[in-house]
Amino acid sequence: MSGRVLIIGSGIGGLTAGIILAQLQLPVTVVERNPQPGGLMRSYRRSGIDCPVGVHYLGSLDRGQVLRRLWDALGVTPLIPLKRMGAEGIIDRYIFDDFEFNLPAGIDPFEENLRRTFPEEQRQITSIMADLRETSRALSTFDFLLSPTLSDLSPERFESMGDCLSRLGCSLRLTAVLGVPAELIGIPLRDCPVYYYYMTLASYLLSSWRLAGSGTAMADAFVSQFQSLGGNIVAGDGVAAIEVEAGHVKGAVLSSGRILPADVVIAAVHPETVLSMLPPEMIRPSYRERVAQMENTQGLLGVNAAVAADLHGALPYNVYRLYTGSDGSLARGIFHQLRESGQPGVNLLSMITTSSIEEWRPWEKTMSGRRGEGYKEAKINRARELIDGAAELFGLREMNLLDVYSPLTIRDGVNSPGGSAYGIMRTTKQLMKAASLNRAPVKGLVFAGQNRMASGIMGTTLGSFQAVRQMIGHEKFIRDVAGRLI
Ligand SMILES: Cc1cc2nc3c(=O)[nH]c(=O)nc-3n(C[C@H](O)[C@H](O)[C@H](O)COP(=O)(O)OP(=O)(O)OC[C@H]3O[C@@H](n4cnc5c(N)ncnc54)[C@H](O)[C@@H]3O)c2cc1C
CATH class of the missing domain: 3.30.70 (Alpha-Beta Plaits)
Structure with a gap:
């Protein structure tokens, strides 16, 4: 696919896809219904204070780590002021009614803390740590982006983390401590696929960061990088309809009535929103049903x-x-x-x-x-x-x-x-169904954003790289995009 690209939504999902395509010198327009681009990345101001919405802390931004390499490839790293967390050795403090647990920075300190706090559960901890380290390794190789199959991050293991912990015979306390990262992505532990679970936990353990300085810096960085590459943003005028001709997208009609022609439309918004934009006769009843049945976080x-x-x-x-x-x-x-x-x-x-x-x-x-x-x-x-x-x-x-x-x-x-x-809830029960939604009902339509693959800043960013790979094809992706990730 080539030609004019229109992206719906200017959150991190839409702007990430936009930056990669603008780097490939494609003409890209991002359309945002709000007056200000940035989606959940953008903070708002009260009494002169920037209040965050969708970015409280970020994982894996140290040199060589996954999100850092993705941001380096996008060219946004130097534009986003960050502050490392864990200066006192702790990223998170978990306070229960009758005990506390400190989540330290680093996978090894995490293991030590687990072993010290739960001395009776060494066997369980050995198994959990092996899986955590394996997921962390798989993530850092970008296997799922660089292998020639176009499948999304589909876990080989469909077991839920809750089932895994009860299979291992973990105590209620250890289960409660290990339940917190699932909360972070809005999935109950009993339904949380092990892969997503470990991906979330590993990403924060490897290194955790907060935005430093102005809360708008991250949104501004993505916007300015996109625009400096020639990307165009239309804000304050949302997409009302996607135009389709002979089964292929041909552009979008905005709320103002303005028509923007396009050869490819990337929807970095929820699939339910996308369905409301498509001509009803273009959507197979089975697809509509899958979207309607999808449980959201x-x-x-x-x-x-x-x-x-x-x-x-x-x-x-x-x-x-x-x-x-x-x-x-x-x-x-x-x-x-x-x-x-x-x-x-x-x-x-x-x-x-x-x-x-x-x-x-x-x-x-x-x-x-x-x-x-x-x-x-x-x-x-x-x-x-x-x-x-x-x-x-x-x-x-x-x-x-x-x-x-x-x-x-x-x-x-x-x-x-x-x-x-966090959009679609990627539980073990609806993992495959959720992934199948990425086969869009019309040609030239590609899904990006947090509903593509995983939520959170890292999951959304990875999903948008995957969306671009689907759009330009694996070979071109490897030749023109992947080189920047390695
Ligand atoms: C309260 C909260 C706290 C969070 N904290 C963290 C955190 O600390 N760390 C972390 O990693 N993740 C966090 N997340 C999750 C993370 O913010 C999201 O997963 C991520 O920002 C989603 O990005 P996105 O681009 O998919 O969606 P969004 O940022 O929602 O962007 C979608 C954009 O599309 C626009 N849009 C919608 N419809 C249309 C239309 N018809 N036409 C044009 N534009 C349209 C919207 O206005 C929006 O700007 C948090 C989320 C929430 C809600």
Whole structure:
């Protein structure tokens, strides 16, 4: 495929695909419905403080590591100021009702900590560490991108991590500790494919990072790199319809009525959104059914609050407050990040927990900014639980609430069905079905973004490289793109 490329969505998924294609000197236009490009990468401002949305921490950005090599290939690394986490040896602190576990930086320290904390479970830990190291190795070779088959990252093993841990006979405590990385990608441990699980855990253990400086730097870096390569961005005017002729895409009609011709359309948005853009007669009922049946990850509730720096210093690690159910499995988690805000004397406390769209049904038909007092009250009530919890956790007497966002905010902010945070839930049950959606119903249409292969910044980036490989073909990919990854 060659010719004009139109990309729907300017999140990291759309812009990554856009940068690779612009590097290949193809004429690329990214279309974004929001006035500002960047999707979940872009932070928003409250009381002069940048509040993050979809980037709290990133893994594998050290020299030679996976995300770093992908960013180097895109040419964005020097544009994104980063701060390494784990200065005190810890990336995450897990706090349960009756015990704590520190997730250290590095795979070897992680193993040592597991062995020390769970001395009775040496056999289980040996097996878990072997799988973790193997996944980490496979990831770093980019096998799934560089092998000639076009299959996506399809795990050879369809076992779930939950089943794996119970097969090994892990205790409830060890299972609870190991359950946290599955939470990070919004998949219950019992359904989380081992490959995705280890990919997530390994990526953060290898090295963890936060954005330093302005919260908009990452979005700005991707935008400026794309534009400097000749890429064109149309913002504030979303794609309303994809035009198709004789079974092949021929362009898109924007909400304003503007028509943009294209030979290839890359959809870096949810497949459900894409279906609503296609002529209905072009979609096979079986494809439509698969999309309709697809289970998405849950929504999230996020709270950002300002904390006087003299009341509590910034922490170079994240804190998870975790609650287990009666069977010992992880029932609920609250993520906390207490970091410098960019304003002197003020730290920013970000808190996130899962929140089902069901909680927000009464306001389902309302729009952001016009949901009414009842919604504000409901948000404040939910925020209060998190604030009270954090006050106790950090011994804070005072904090200034900056903002609360709900799944409806995410739904309307980035057009994510049902306010899902990470899109399609890649469980063992629907792994193959999810992968099959990448065979698009019309020619010239390619899927990218977090729904292509995996969520998170690394999963989305890998998925967009894979989308480009599908578009330009394996040989050209190896010749013109892969060289930059090695
Ligand atoms: C609260 C939260 C916290 C997170 N924290 C982390 C983290 O700390 N680390 C991490 O690795 N990952 C994190 N993630 C996940 C990560 O942010 C996402 O997986 C990733 O950013 C998804 O990128 P994307 O390009 O697929 O989607 P998006 O960033 O959602 O981009 C899609 C874009 O498409 C646009 N769009 C939609 N419909 C149309 C249309 N019709 N026409 C034109 N444009 C359209 C949207 O406006 C949006 O800009 C988090 C996610 C959430 C929600």
